[in-house]
Amino acid sequence: MQIAVVGLSHKTAPVEVREKVAFPESDQPAALQRLLACPGVTEGMIMSTCNRVEVYAVGEGGGDLGGNLAGFLAGSHAFPTDVLRRHLYLHTGEEAVRHLMKVSSSLDSMVLGEAQILGQVKEAFERAQGAGATGRILNELMKKTYSAAKTVRTDTGIARSAVSISSSAVELARKIFNDLAGKTVMIIGAGEMSELAVRHLIAQGATEIMVANRTFERAVELAKTFNGSAIAWEELAHHLVMSDIVISSTGAPHFILTVEMMRQVIHQRKHRPMFLIDIAVPRDIDPKINDLDNVYLYDIDDLESVVEANLKERQKEAEKAEAIIQREVGAFTAWINSLQVVPAIVALRRRGEEIRDAELAKALQRLGHLSSKDQEAVRALASGIVNKLLHGPVTALKREARGGETTLNVELVRELFGLAADSRSEETSDD
């Protein structure tokens, strides 16, 4: 039994290559059938997202499973094999298992810890299931993979901190105001980034949205999209008193909010805290405002360095994730071993019993004069020898099944004791 994965990702191939070997969803059922038709392949799964294309397969026999998969991938898209090979990675056995778990836990993603990938893996698996391309090996592998991905998500901080400008602004807002529900947001100017940030804030419960723009019509337009209200430019200072969060992104060449102005605003607000976000370049808000009490000012560089620090934090957490994945890889390997070991033990015992019974029959025929008590003794002798002889190998096999350190070869035991391969297929061929 072999497991292998062949694929390419944003780390190994540019988008020009990725887009050529991608499997559109509609083509996947047919592609899965072709995959199953490859020599030696018994189970398969195809994962095709914008950042990666991967083919997983379980195979029987001693053929070159990885080579076959690479051939399948190239053949599916009439892509020159030698060019494709430069971008491909191939993992087999434990490494293939580990790779799937890392991908699913978002350790291999462009943005470490992003949440989408696990859903994409699930979809790929369900499509393979729907096409009848999965069996007990892939089913168990996915079970362990889900468990690994879930543990990584809950037990490490890999998905904890914000890694985009707008989400880090929200994260900061929630460290100033506990709950954004009922908070008032003022948008000064307009811009894609500020709109994105406002959408995040609304999703977190901010209800009151005000929009100020030099051109009142633009303000009205933008206010409509957020269900907010437009503010006349001249009344900006007056409305700032009511604003808890201010996002500014105008094209003005000078400061819109000055220290003197904000000192008054804060006073009129009775020193209730304010969070100012300045995403304009050149800046709209005088940086000295940050020195005022109860005002927290972040400009675009501040937010970017927060994001950078958070990404570093995720990288640190990813190291913890490796240990979790190692545990699940171990659990899966133990399961695979037990799958191969149990039939070997059964065959070994049966072989022993066959030899014992045959030899006993022969001997007892020749020793017809023995009393029934003596016959019992001979039987016990034969059983004793067989059991004692088999005890060693059986214990070793069981230890292997538990995933211990010893790497005893099941095949070797089969060969040493002359166990036919057919006894094995009849044991493992359920479902």
Added chain:
Amino acid sequence: VAGLAQKVFFNLTLLLYGLGTLHFLAYLVVRKEVITRVAFWVTASGFAAHTCFFAARMVQSGYFPVTNLFEAVSFFAWAITLFFLIYEGKYRLGVLGAFMMPVPLVLVLTAAALQQEIAPLMPALRSRWLFFHTSFAFLGYAAVAVTFAGGVMYLIQERQVKRKRSGVFFRLLPSLEILDRINYHSLTIGFALLTLGIITGAVWAEAAWGTYWSWDPKETWSLITWFIYAAILHARLTAGWRGRKAAWLAIVGFAGVLFTFFGVNLLLESIHAYN
């Protein structure tokens, strides 16, 4: 039997507070929520043991056992733990334990080193005012201990947000709004209790010594502390002194509390000295 029970309960309290505090501190490093839950229940069990200790002592001595330094320090710890459990139960901050629980732990450890014998009660203390005066005063101290811990947490978090550094505490500590709310809430309760403590003390003084106020050092320092807290409340309500300034004042106020409690006993001559 009551003596043995006291010893057992006291040691149990010490052990459980120690374990609870250790878990709360471990949470700062390991940051798994389950640790704070364990720590909370261990601390709550310690509090139950502490309560049993006082009950046993009360049965044995026949009076409300806050009459000497050992009992006072121990009762102070009991009151702080009570307020900690109330606030942690309500806000579930997780980190509050690391900032508050070391205080009662150190107090109980200090108490363990003090003279623990039960002495016959001085005639002046034989009054039902003993219960009211000491309860109000100590519960007031404990409430402003919450304000103190909240103030320290606020200042740390404020610095993180202001300086744009998202360190470990940025993630662990709650929002500035919650911390400020806790500070205000506990300050209000603490101030009311301290006021009641001073009033009942004055009434008791009149009954025992014939004068409401005699400018004993303890009385003077209590009044100073009371004024600090009154000033914080006043500034908050009228001038909008919230956040950082309020947090600093809360720390100053608690220094006043500690001096009123320990400083007066150890450094100054006072009729309030526990002996």
